[in-house]
Amino acid sequence: MKRRGELTDDELRIIKKKISDDEVFEKFYKDCYLRNLRPATINYYKNEFHAAKLKLNKQLVECEQKDIEDLILQSKELMKVTTINTRLRALRAFYNFLYKNKIINKNPMKNIKLLRDRQKTIETLENQEIEKLFKTIRKQKTFVTFRDEVIVLVLLDTGVRLSELVGINVEDVRGNTIIIRRTKNLFERTVYLSEITEEQLKRYIKIRGQVDTNKLFISQDNKELNPHSVQTRLTKYGKEANINKRVSPHTFRHTMAKRMIVLGVDAFSLMHLLGHTDITITKRYVNLWGQDLEQKHKLHGALIGLKI
Template identity: 75%
Template sequence: MSRRKELSEEELKIIKKKLSDEEAFEKFFKNCYLRNLRPATIQYYKNEFHAAKKYNHKELVNFNQGDIENLILESKKHMKVTTINTRLRALRSFFNYLLKNKLIEENPMRNIKLLRDRQKAIETLDNDEIEALIKTIRKLKTFVGFRDEVILLVFIDTGIRLSELVGIEVADIRGNHIIIRKTKNLFERTVYLSDITQEQLDRYLQIRGELDTDKAFISHDNNELNPHSIQTRFTKYGKEAKISKRVSPHTFRHTMAKRMIVAGIDAFSLMALLGHSDMTITKKYVNLWGAEIEDKHKKFGALRGLKL
């Protein structure tokens, strides 16, 4: 038998050193750290990779398109479309990295698209609901109650995220504006306060006093705030105020966006205030509530009242 001919594909696979998940993860996460991704993003990747492996006894690096398709089909039995898409995005980042660095020969995600999902209406709070929340919180007459009132005003006035609010330090508050440092995209930005928010924030800081922590918003025992506890408290306030909508920091963010759009803000300014990395989400807001701007123009148009 002659041994001079080229090795077959199967024989070449035997010779080629196989990449293990452990080796792939080490390289992938090293790249994540070098890119200075947020700890939350890195943990998200770890969680999704671990969950994906549960659907198959194979290592992730050995997944093919069929394995991804089976994962989707199994996931659809007990998971929401948004959750599945979240997992697919993580896998796409992983396999794109491996292919780009020639650690795998084929990308199993190459022909996989995100699942289509129905666009849900974005809930926002109207004037009556915001006022009902304030009244509910003011019934407490406690430090935590006043703190939560100020937090609500800051949320709706600025549209900042919960993680951004928790990261605000006393030195970041400068009169009628706040420097937001703990941002999702790592770019600092400035948000601005209306007179009433500035006044209430000044009062809150007086009551807060001088403490060991630099964080502006603190718990009842003078420690840093737990983001989950803030979410829980506003959910509770919403129920007490008999508001049927979801009451959360993200609802306040949507509410701020809508109120600014209806008032006539341009998309680029809103994008800067909200800290969006690109215009995609901002455009979505404008498209959703643009009709209300049109109604406002009809009512308050600059040419109304002129006899031309």
């Protein structure tokens, strides 16, 4: 009988040495470390892979497109679209790595697209709400409340992320600027302070004094500030001020973005101030608050005041 030519995919699987998930995870995480990805990013991958394995009940390295499709269908009944997409992004990075390094013959994520999700309204705080918030924080005259007041000023003035805020060292504050080192994309950037924030920050540093940690914002016990405690206290202030919106570092980030756009800051400048690596998100902000821009143009357009 004449021997056949090329082996089929099924035949290739028979002769190919099996490789376990543990082996490929080791290779994948080693690549992550070599690329100097943040520990939080690596932990995100680990958590998502573990959750996907539990759902699929099989080795990830053996999964095919149908398995990923089944995973999506199962997940849709239990999870939000954003959560599913977060998992799919992790799996895409994983399978792209395996395929690029010829560990698998077919990429099961090749034809899988992220699920479409409705764009949610981005909440921002209005002037009256911000004023109520400061009034609430200033009711008590303690180190913690004054620290929280300065934290809100910095968040609102600069739009920094919570992880960036708690990563600021005292020496990173230089007059009316702060060097942000612990960034999401690993690129340091400079943010700028208004006069009121600069003055209050100077007062805070003086009251803070010399402690064992060089972190700018510290706890009542002179320890490095926990990000969760910042979020908890901001939520508490928001409730006390009767603000019916989520009061969080990201709310201040969005508020800062909106106010900058309304005042005419261009998308590229805002992108750098916020530390975005892609202008897509910044452009979404511009589109969202287009009506505010339209009103601004009516008041300050280039032809206003010209007798032509």
